[in-house]
Amino acid sequence: MTKPLSLDEIRKEITELDSSVLKLLSRRRELSLDVARSKIEVTKAVRDQAREEALLVTLIKKGRDLGLDAHYVTQIYHTIIEDSVLTQQALLQQLANPENRQPVYRVAFLGDKGSYSYLAMRKYFSRICEDLVERGCSSFTQIIQEVESGNADYAMLPIENTSSGGITQVYDVLQHTTCSIVGEMTLPVEHCLLTAAPTTENQINTIYAHFQPAQQCSEYLDTLTGVKIEPCDSSSSAFLKVSELKDPHVAAIGSADGGELYGLTPIKTGLANQKENFSRFIVIARKPVEVAEQIPAKTTLIMSVDQKPGSLVEALLVMREHGLNMCKLESRPIQGNPWEEMFYIDVEGNLRSSNVQSALEALTRITRYLKVLGCYPSEEVSPTQVPLEKLPLPTGDNTEGSSKTKTSSAPLVSRESQENTQIRLRNVTIGGGQFVTFAGPGVIESQAQLMACAQQVKEHGAAVLRGALYPPQLNLDNNLPNQGQTLQLLREAGLRYELPFVTEVHQPDQVAEVARQADLLQIGARNMQNLELLQEVGRTHRPVILKRGLMASLDELLQAAETIMAQGNRQVILCERGIRTFEGAARQTLDLGAIPALKSMTHLPVIVDPTHAISDINQLAPLTYASRAAGADGIIVDIHPQPDTALSDGKTLSFEQFSNLMSGLSA
Numbered sequence: 001m002t003k004p005l006s007l008d009e010i011r012k013e014i015t016e017l018d019s020s021v022l023k024l025l026s027r028r029r030e031l032s033l034d035v036a037r038s039k040i041e042v043t044k045a046v047r048d049q050a051r052e053e054a055l056l057v058t059l060i061k062k063g064r065d066l067g068l069d070a071h072y073v074t075q076i077y078h079t080i081i082e083d084s085v086l087t088q089q090a091l092l093q094q095l096a097n098p099e100n101r102q103p104v105y106r107v108a109f110l111g112d113k114g115s116y117s118y119l120a121m122r123k124y125f126s127r128i129c130e131d132l133v134e135r136g137c138s139s140f141t142q143i144i145q146e147v148e149s150g151n152a153d154y155a156m157l158p159i160e161n162t163s164s165g166g167i168t169q170v171y172d173v174l175q176h177t178t179c180s181i182v183g184e185m186t187l188p189v190e191h192c193l194l195t196a197a198p199t200t201e202n203q204i205n206t207i208y209a210h211f212q213p214a215q216q217c218s219e220y221l222d223t224l225t226g227v228k229i230e231p232c233d234s235s236s237s238a239f240l241k242v243s244e245l246k247d248p249h250v251a252a253i254g255s256a257d258g259g260e261l262y263g264l265t266p267i268k269t270g271l272a273n274q275k276e277n278f279s280r281f282i283v284i285a286r287k288p289v290e291v292a293e294q295i296p297a298k299t300t301l302i303m304s305v306d307q308k309p310g311s312l313v314e315a316l317l318v319m320r321e322h323g324l325n326m327c328k329l330e331s332r333p334i335q336g337n338p339w340e341e342m343f344y345i346d347v348e349g350n351l352r353s354s355n356v357q358s359a360l361e362a363l364t365r366i367t368r369y370l371k372v373l374g375c376y377p378s379e380e381v382s383p384t385q386v387p388l389e390k391l392p393l394p395t396g397d398n399t400e401g402s403s404k405t406k407t408s409s410a411p412l413v414s415r416e417s418q419e420n421t422q423i424r425l426r427n428v429t430i431g432g433g434q435f436v437t438f439a440g441p442g443v444i445e446s447q448a449q450l451m452a453c454a455q456q457v458k459e460h461g462a463a464v465l466r467g468a469l470y471p472p473q474l475n476l477d478n479n480l481p482n483q484g485q486t487l488q489l490l491r492e493a494g495l496r497y498e499l500p501f502v503t504e505v506h507q508p509d510q511v512a513e514v515a516r517q518a519d520l521l522q523i524g525a526r527n528m529q530n531l532e533l534l535q536e537v538g539r540t541h542r543p544v545i546l547k548r549g550l551m552a553s554l555d556e557l558l559q560a561a562e563t564i565m566a567q568g569n570r571q572v573i574l575c576e577r578g579i580r581t582f583e584g585a586a587r588q589t590l591d592l593g594a595i596p597a598l599k600s601m602t603h604l605p606v607i608v609d610p611t612h613a614i615s616d617i618n619q620l621a622p623l624t625y626a627s628r629a630a631g632a633d634g635i636i637v638d639i640h641p642q643p644d645t646a647l648s649d650g651k652t653l654s655f656e657q658f659s660n661l662m663s664g665l666s667a
């Protein structure tokens with residue numbers, strides 16, 4: 001028998017492997033730069049998603065043969081491909097703008113080391129130049145002045161955030177600048193509570209924060225009582241203050257990476273109102289840049305229009321007539337002209353292209369003021385997803401040719417009112433023709449159980465993680481997670497495996513908190529006619545799965561959907577989950593006929609939960625295939641590492657049975 005390697009020997013081998021991995025990554029980067037050069041000659045776009053998909057399919061297969069799971073391989077390659085695309089874009093931009101090339105750039109930004117603008121600046125320029133001279137500033141006006149006066153080559157400015165929206169002071173300084181926007185980047189922003197001395201959250205009585213992060217964490221801050229919020233110029237000045245005070249009662253809000261530069265430790269993370277909190281930054285320079293044709297470009301303009309009915313609509317119609325996708329529209333008061341607005345518009349398109357040029361000509365004729373703030377490369381590299389079926393079967397619109405039923409007392413859900421509703425959750429579309437699987441534990445029992453399920457969900461190409469809280473009234477075992485813990489666990493699993501997740505709401509007062517964290521809400525069969533709950537869910541912006549009551553007719557189900565939609569939330573997914581009949585073989589009988597019937601009555605997506613309508617787990621797969629054949633948009637299934645011990649009251653698949661089901665669906 002060979003002697004096992006010592007820890008030192010194992011580590012030596014790992015270090016050697018890691019150096020080889022780095023060499024290979026560096027060689028891959030060189031090759032993608034060669035690819036970029038070859039794309040200049042043939043004017044081919046940098047991004048080729050068909051090639052990426054084919055590559056991912058091959059790599060996932062190879063990875064599986066080597067014992068690596070698909071999620072791991074996909075995550076790594078999304079990062080590698082993003083780097084490859086951005087590196088190619090940076091090269092093509094340099095070649096298109098040779099006069100701008102310098103080894104060192106001077107960059108102005110808000111705050112000092114550790115601020116969010118600082119982190120964005122380091123990330124953006126790492127691809128572009130060898131070194132930076134940092135010009136920290138205390139206001140947005142000062143930042144712009146640094147560039148206008150020639151003290152800095154570039155400025156990095158935050159422009160919008162997914163929690164707090166547009167950063168109005170930045171829009172206002174853009175109204176008067178002579179500078180141009182030459183780039184953009186998006187940064188994930190994870191706000192933490194950081195302290196300099198060992199302490200706990202409930203000892204904190206003063207929090208130092210810049211206005212923007214404080215606004216993005218407003219819901220968390222509102223829950224605190226007796227805590228003073230001290231405003232600061234930037235997150236870095238908040239860090240500095242807290243590091244100087246070294247007081248266990250004092251904390252700062254900012255990033256963990258930034259705080260580390262000041263010796264601060266996070267005591268609480270995930271403070272932002274939105275769980276996916278991102279900030280978009282723009283890069284400003286004195287002169288505009290050319291954007292290479294191979295790169296997706298954005299053009300930003302500002303305009304004001306006549307104060308008469310329809311003048312804004314007329315201007316926006318110009319974009320439509322020229323086939324330009326508008327990805328942003330903001331308005332700000334024109335300084336000095338009370339009640340007049342300046343509109344800021346981002347369109348996808350290169351300023352040099354004929355459609356952008358002729359749109360601008362048309363706009364010049366109908367606007368009072370029009371200025372291009374810049375044309376720059378779009379840095380959004382959305383990860384390419386490999387579809388479950390390589391050749392997806394169109395389960396889609398089985399309603400073609402069917403009569404359109406008018407549901408007169410439910411006008412919003414009625415098929416007459418519109419084409420099929422499609423609901424997007426990150427990269428998943430429900431109701432778009434793909435059959436979507438929702439899978440996860442019926443009851444969340446522990447972190448280990450949920451993580452194991454989430455890993456399976458991802459590995460087998462199911463699209464949404466589901467998981468429910470054990471009903472509190474039945475919860476005699478205090479070791480089970482409570483509502484707050486359940487949400488936190490789902491959030492962790494969702495982040496780790498990049499899965500949107502759904503969980504159930506039982507009472508109106510739970511809705512706001514669940515909607516803040518979950519991607520999708522669920523109303524259970526027994527609550528289908530809970531008017532207050534329906535209305536509360538109707539007031540949120542999250543899509544909702546509405547389960548059919550076990551004794552409800554299809555009309556009653558549609559009425560319940562109408563109640564939600566009447567409050568404003570139009571993103572309802574109907575779910576057939578079995579109804580009470582005289583047949584007692586299973587708890588309920590799956591009404592397969594409801595699927596095509598609903599499809600003819602409404603434009604809403606329809607999914608199926610067969611969990612309670614089977615007496616044996618082996619009946620689940622046939623009912624899933626039948627649901628797909630009948631036109632359903634998806635299926636909900638329970639999975640569990642040890643189904644025999646599952647606390648869920650429905651029938652639960654083992655991981656192996658789930659794997660077989662997913663292979664069956666992709667065949």
Ligand SMILES: C=C(O[C@@H]1C=C(C(=O)O)C=C[C@H]1O)C(=O)O
Nearest residue numbers: 032035046047048051052081084
């Ligand atoms: C390298 C290329 O450019 C891009 C990057 C890819 C990659 O890094 O594998 C794949 C396709 C393109 O989106 C290419 O076209 O092959």
